[in-house]
Structures are given as structure tokens and as C-alpha cells.
Amino acid sequence: MKHYNKEGINILLKKAPMTPRTSVCLFFKTNKKEKYYGINSLLARLLLQGTKKYTALQLADEFENECIDISIKSKQDYIKASLVFMKEDFNKAMELSKDLLLNSTFDDFEKEVYKLKGEIISDLDNPKMKLTDSFVKNLFKEHPYSSTHTKILEDLDKISKEDIISAHKELLNSQKAIVIAGDFDDDNKIIDYFCTNFSFMKSIDTNCEIEDIFKNDIKKDELVWISKNDASQAQVIQGWIVDSFKSEMCAKYSLLNNILGSSGLSSRLFVNLRDKQGLAYNVRSQYETLLHSAIFNMYIGTTPKNIQKSLDGFKDELEKLALLPPDEVELKGAKENISGRMKYFTQNNSQIASVQGYNFMMGLGLDYNERFLEDIFNTKAKDISLMAQNLLEAPKLIVVVAPEEYKFEL
Amino acid sequence: MAEILKKENIEFPYLEKPLSVYTFKNGHKAILAYKDSPMINISSWVKTGSINENSENNGVSHFVEHLLFKGTTKHKAGVFDRTMEQKGGIINAATWKDYTFYYINIPKEHYKLALEMHADMMVDALFPKDEIGCAFNPDGVAPKDKRERYVVIEEIKMGEDNNWRRVYKNINSIMYQSHPYKREVIGTKQIIANISQEEIMRYYKTFYTPENITTIVVGDFVEEDVVKLIQENFIFKDNSNIEKCKSDKQIPELKIQNPTTVVDYAEVNTGYLMMGALCDSAKNLKETIALDLLSTILGDGKSSRLYSNLVEKQKEPYYYQLESCHYQFRDGDNFFIEANFDLDKKDIVIDELKKELDNLSTIKEDELKKAKKRALVNFATDSEMVCDIADSIGYWVTVAGDITQAHNYLKTLDEIDCEYLQNIAKKYLKSSMVSTSLLLAKGEN
Numbered sequence: 001m002k003h004y005n006k007e008g009i010n011i012l013l014k015k016a017p018m019t020p021r022t023s024v025c026l027f028f029k030t031n032k033k034e035k036y037y038g039i040n041s042l043l044a045r046l047l048l049q050g051t052k053k054y055t056a057l058q059l060a061d062e063f064e065n066e067c068i069d070i071s072i073k074s075k076q077d078y079i080k081a082s083l084v085f086m087k088e089d090f091n092k093a094m095e096l097s098k099d100l101l102l103n104s105t106f107d108d109f110e111k112e113v114y115k116l117k118g119e120i121i122s123d124l125d126n127p128k129m130k131l132t133d134s135f136v137k138n139l140f141k142e143h144p145y146s147s148t149h150t151k152i153l154e155d156l157d158k159i160s161k162e163d164i165i166s167a168h169k170e171l172l173n174s175q176k177a178i179v180i181a182g183d184f185d186d187d188n189k190i191i192d193y194f195c196t197n198f199s200f201m202k203s204i205d206t207n208c209e210i211e212d213i214f215k216n217d218i219k220k221d222e223l224v225w226i227s228k229n230d231a232s233q234a235q236v237i238q239g240w241i242v243d244s245f246k247s248e249m250c251a252k253y254s255l256l257n258n259i260l261g262s263s264g265l266s267s268r269l270f271v272n273l274r275d276k277q278g279l280a281y282n283v284r285s286q287y288e289t290l291l292h293s294a295i296f297n298m299y300i301g302t303t304p305k306n307i308q309k310s311l312d313g314f315k316d317e318l319e320k321l322a323l324l325p326p327d328e329v330e331l332k333g334a335k336e337n338i339s340g341r342m343k344y345f346t347q348n349n350s351q352i353a354s355v356q357g358y359n360f361m362m363g364l365g366l367d368y369n370e371r372f373l374e375d376i377f378n379t380k381a382k383d384i385s386l387m388a389q390n391l392l393e394a395p396k397l398i399v400v401v402a403p404e405e406y407k408f409e410l
Numbered sequence: 411m412a413e414i415l416k417k418e419n420i421e422f423p424y425l426e427k428p429l430s431v432y433t434f435k436n437g438h439k440a441i442l443a444y445k446d447s448p449m450i451n452i453s454s455w456v457k458t459g460s461i462n463e464n465s466e467n468n469g470v471s472h473f474v475e476h477l478l479f480k481g482t483t484k485h486k487a488g489v490f491d492r493t494m495e496q497k498g499g500i501i502n503a504a505t506w507k508d509y510t511f512y513y514i515n516i517p518k519e520h521y522k523l524a525l526e527m528h529a530d531m532m533v534d535a536l537f538p539k540d541e542i543g544c545a546f547n548p549d550g551v552a553p554k555d556k557r558e559r560y561v562v563i564e565e566i567k568m569g570e571d572n573n574w575r576r577v578y579k580n581i582n583s584i585m586y587q588s589h590p591y592k593r594e595v596i597g598t599k600q601i602i603a604n605i606s607q608e609e610i611m612r613y614y615k616t617f618y619t620p621e622n623i624t625t626i627v628v629g630d631f632v633e634e635d636v637v638k639l640i641q642e643n644f645i646f647k648d649n650s651n652i653e654k655c656k657s658d659k660q661i662p663e664l665k666i667q668n669p670t671t672v673v674d675y676a677e678v679n680t681g682y683l684m685m686g687a688l689c690d691s692a693k694n695l696k697e698t699i700a701l702d703l704l705s706t707i708l709g710d711g712k713s714s715r716l717y718s719n720l721v722e723k724q725k726e727p728y729y730y731q732l733e734s735c736h737y738q739f740r741d742g743d744n745f746f747i748e749a750n751f752d753l754d755k756k757d758i759v760i761d762e763l764k765k766e767l768d769n770l771s772t773i774k775e776d777e778l779k780k781a782k783k784r785a786l787v788n789f790a791t792d793s794e795m796v797c798d799i800a801d802s803i804g805y806w807v808t809v810a811g812d813i814t815q816a817h818n819y820l821k822t823l824d825e826i827d828c829e830y831l832q833n834i835a836k837k838y839l840k841s842s843m844v845s846t847s848l849l850l851a852k853g854e855n
Contacts, residue, residue, distance in 0.1 A: 020424060021790055057712075064711045065776070067780075067786075086787060114726050118730045119730045122750050126573065229677065232570040264491065264501060275558075278557055279560075279564070336497055337495050337499075340499060340500070347795045
């Protein structure tokens, strides 16, 4: 991937010969707390709901008649428009994306609010969605990262069309990047095309108003219980706010996560809680890094009477790692596993554009994956124990969704 | 070492080189596809799934899938998982009605070891009793020693909490009269808790035979090396003398005999619906393509009929998810509409969806053009990653029955016109021919 900055526009290019589909990602960094939770989600949806030239239906026709796949997603730190299309449809895809980014009317505002409300209610029918919603909301409390389904639902009716128009202006006045991965002839032609046609993608530096948060804002362990009386399984998650990708701890937490519960069928949680104790079909750990924070968590879906046993199992596995560092074979295997997964998840143009664009927007640099792997391979076994110890010592948040009769207190 | 009976080169859409298809004298097939990639995908597709089960062993195909990871003569349980993952591999398996497949995605420098261990797992599974766990009553006290039986039972419970899986389970059971497709692939708690190790082994020996298995390797490799590795490591045991497992009769059902509606209840705040029809086999290429196209026109994307008519044109839409899908099977395809909706609108929803099905008797040229391009682009999409190429090949071999059908797809696609699509819609998708499954909130009618 090469980075060009011409006329203030950041353009990242990755040539992939012989690939029939091209991917373009347009990144916009979100540096401010939303006035109401859900504004950016609503904006992302409304950008696909009609322009001065096309109604929502006409726009959908224009994209789908040529099989140009487009999605616009609002994430914690950015809004991203992703397009994937056959390489011969480049001009059409770019014309349409320019039109919707510049000329959206937001006329479907009321309808989109109505649709979003319904989709959130529907999503929350899913017990696992309920669990993660509550977990993130309670972990981040008033921080902008707490913008979950239920928080959006509370704020949705306060949002006006003017709020969306204002958020759109902010979007166009933000830090930006265009990322292209595909089979194109000449870097210069592509760069000239964007300089001529996408001058609105000039990147504008803005102050970041979002605070960093790298540890839990709780004094002791907390339990949030959500009753769901017809559930066959209990959904259980426990976790912590921890250091993120700009910290030297990132590689260490990544390895702890891999060994504990994200390498696949041989992770410790999988082997000890699933294979040996038959507690679950689904058990894992996760380390999710964001710009201003990161989450480390462990999850299990288990028979409700096994909730305590599962929580004990989480603790046991952390304690074992805190007391005894992984041996060299396990540590080397975890390093190789992370390296292999990174190759696996950067195979096609869409994955490459997305990953590299993200690294660039977060200020990590285009060589971040290589540097991250270097950190991974330099990590020592005792570092893993230290990370496990950190987690054991920090107060944790536990959320459970299960039938009321199994409710307990910490 | 298995001898090669024949080798064919077969064109496959969007791949740089033709596929190399090897048939060995014992019936085992290997298909090699070249793709410039840092990863190699190795998989074996077994032509068995719930289609070969009966009411006493329902779920055994899926249980075998879990247990194949539990050790061989050479490698104890866990060694395969650990070795592959410590080399950067991603491993897993899946079971469906017509097939079971096992795969490894691994950085290419480790593919030789991966292929050796994959072959070992496929031909020499031991099913150790201590890994299966003791039999027990799933409605009684749980045993202390909870092993793989219990893992599968947790998977069944997970499905019970998944609203869409419940709706699908119910519609699947009412669409068929007696075909084994009627049953859930995952089986029942009662059977999984009690099936014996001997019965599991018998199933394995009956269906994991060379002529029933296709091994697929996709990536950047030296072909001769891969073929040699397959020949040396896929050493099948002779199980011809065993008493074979009995399967239920597999008489294709291409039309629902008594279209009906089934209603289930849960703690939900929205309604869930699947409306389904039975159609001809995936082996009927022209009809399968027509059903793909009809599914795109009816319910794929925001410009589809369902979304544009029932969501975008409404001031206050009451659908939260709305799409159609076409499932291909060896003994007859399924066509579904899936809707998640406002509970107050249940009756309107059913009427509207039935009308949309009947309206498929008229197809416009621009709709056909869009759907044809989507079919082409789907092939391009499936050619991007080694795992997707392997899955696509696996489908054509095990479900459609012939790898050459993939190449024929594009030629046959050209032959299809609006009139043909309309006739297929009238043949299979009239509203009077579908069954409906609903999941509603407790207390709703």
C-alpha cells in the first residue's frame, strides 16, 4: 500500500493485478462526542436514502443494477463508506458515491428514525445482543464509546433533521482518506481522478474532543443481571477496559487473548471449559482495540446452572497464566497463530483497503501490521503472566442474561 | 499408495488456470485449484449429512463432525488442533443436509504438514469413548463427566435461543412428508445423549469411504507434490464387510403436499416469519439458476421487489428485515422469504408476502438483466479468497453433483429469458404452494 498526499487529499493505493473486483473505502474520522447517541448511525443510513438527483429507490437501483456493493457504517472512531465493484464500473461507483456524500437531502429523516427504532428493538430480541449492549454501555458509562442500541433508543426521538445536517457538515470538515485496492493501470491517473473529482475529500485536521480511557471506572467487581426467563442458555460476559494499540501492552494483551481464548479450537478456555468440562459450545476471549480505549473480555453461553462454574473457570484460567507463564512452544504457537490470522484476514481487496485505511486513520502508519508483528515476536512469556495478573487485580464488570431463578449476587 | 485412474482439466469461472481433477482407483477424488495467495486451503467434502440419517440416529452426521477432531492412532485428541493453530492455521468443519466438510486455512509454508494431518484425521478417526462421554438422560441429572455429548447439547440449546433457527426448524419440519431433510441437522438432545460409540463408528465406516470423499486444495503450490501427498496419506481402510448404517428412503419431494402454517411463541418484541416452497434438485441446473435469479429479483438488496415495495414505499415501514433466499439441495431446493416485522402487522405481512410471490408471474427485462449481472458477480466474489474458492468447488461437487456445472452455469444463464423465469415462478412459487412458520410474542394470537 502506498500513501500519496496531493492537494491535501490522502490517497492510499494497493495494486492487485488480476483481481476482478476493486474496493474503495472513504474514511472520515469522528473527533467529537455526538450531541445525541445515534446521530452518526442515522447520518450513515441517511446518506443512502436519496440525493438531489436520485430518490432512495433510484439510488438503490443505480448501485444494484451494476452490482456495486456499498455500505456506510458509523463506528466508534470513524465513519466509513465501503464500495466493492467490478473494475469496469469504477467511474459509475465513484460518481454515485460522490453524489451521495455531497448531495444527500436527508428527506427520509422521519422514516429512517422509524426504521432504525424498529431494527434496534428487533436486534434486542437476541439475548447475545442484549448482553453485549449492556456490557459496553455499563463499561463506558457516559463516555462516547457507550453508544449502544439501548442508548440510541433513548435518544432517537431527540434527534432533529438539523442535527443530521450539522453532523454531515462536520463529516465533510474532518480528517479523511481514500483507500483503493484493485487492478488499476496507473497510480497517477487514479490520483489525478480524485484530485479533479473528489476535492471535498481534502483532509482537515480537527481537535479531538474525546477522552482517553484505559482502565475501568469502577472500584470493585460489578454484576449486571438481565432476566430472560425463556432462555435455554445463560449468556455470560466479563471484562475490563485496558490499554489499546498505541501502548506497548497491546502486543502482550493480544498474545494473552490468543492463548486464553481466541486462537480457535486449542485455546485454553476452549480446551478446559468446553472440551474437558462440556460447559459450552461457544466460549472465547476477545481483545478489541479502539483509538481511545480497549476492551478485554471473556464470553460463554452455558446452561444457566453452570454460570458460577463458568465464572470460576474464567478466573482459574487467568490465575494459571498469572502464576505460570506459557511455555516456549505455546508462546511461539500463539505468535504464529496471530501472524497466520493476519494473513487470512487480508486476502481480498476489500479486507486490505479496510485494514490499511483503518491503520492510517488511527495514526498507526502503513507499516503498522509489520511493527505489530515485530512486537508480538519480541514479547516474552513473563509478559503474558503480567497481563493476566493485571486483569486479576482490576475490578471487572460481569453481565449475565439468564432466567431470573438463577440470579445471584457477587 | 492410491493409483490415479484419470486426470481432467476443467475450466472454472474467474480462476487463472483450469482445475486439476484427479480420480483415484479407489474412487477418492482430489481437485486442485491454483490461486496466488499466502494462504492455502485444504478441505475434504464428504457426501453425507442428515440426508443419510433415520429417526434413531438423527444428528449423528454432525456429532461425527465434532468427534473427528478427537484423535487418531497417530495423534491424540487436541494434537491436530494445537499443531495446526500453532502454525497459523484456522481449522473447523461444518455439517449440512447433503454434506460434511473439514477445512484448514494455513500459511502456505506449512501446507505439507497440514495435508498429512488432515488426511490422517479423515481416514483414521478413533472416536474414543472417554472423549464422547458416557450416555445419560438429558432431562435428568447431568453427569459429572461432561464431554463432547454435552458440547453438542449446549449447541442445541444455543439454537433454541436463536429466533431464526427456531422459525427455520419449524418450517423445515412441515414442508416435507417423510424425506430425511425434514429433520434438524443437529439432531435431538435425547439421541446425542445416548447414541453409542459403536453406532457412531458404524456411521463413519459406512459413509466416510473413498468414493464419497472429495479433497480440495486451493492456493499456490506445486501440483505434483500435492498429488503425491494425497496419494501417500489418504490410505483408506477396507470397510466393505461391515454392516452398513440404514438410512431412511430418500424420495425427492418437489412440492409441499399440504401447505400449512405453524406458530411458535417466545419472549420477543418483534415477529419472525419464514415462508417456504419446495423446488427441483440443484442438479437441475437451468431451474436452479432461474431460482437464483428469482431470489435476487424478489428479495436481494434495497432495489429488490420486497424491499422497495414493502419498506421504501411505506411511510412508516413495519418490516425490520426482509429478504428471500434460495437453498440448494441434492434432492430438491428450498425457496424462502424471511421477514422480521412489527407484531401488530402479522396478518397484513402474510397477505403482502403472498401477493409478492404471485406477482413473480410477471418479470421485467431490466429485473432479469440486474439479476444476471449479480449471478456473474457472485462468481467473481467467490474467486477472491482460497476458502471461498474451495467452498464453491465443494458445493458443485457434492450438491450439484458435477464440477463441470460451474462452467455450464454461465452458458445456461445466457439462455434464460423472462418467460422462462415466469414459468418457474408459476411452477414452484405460487402463494397457494407455500408453508409458513411464525414466531410471535407469548400472548399473541
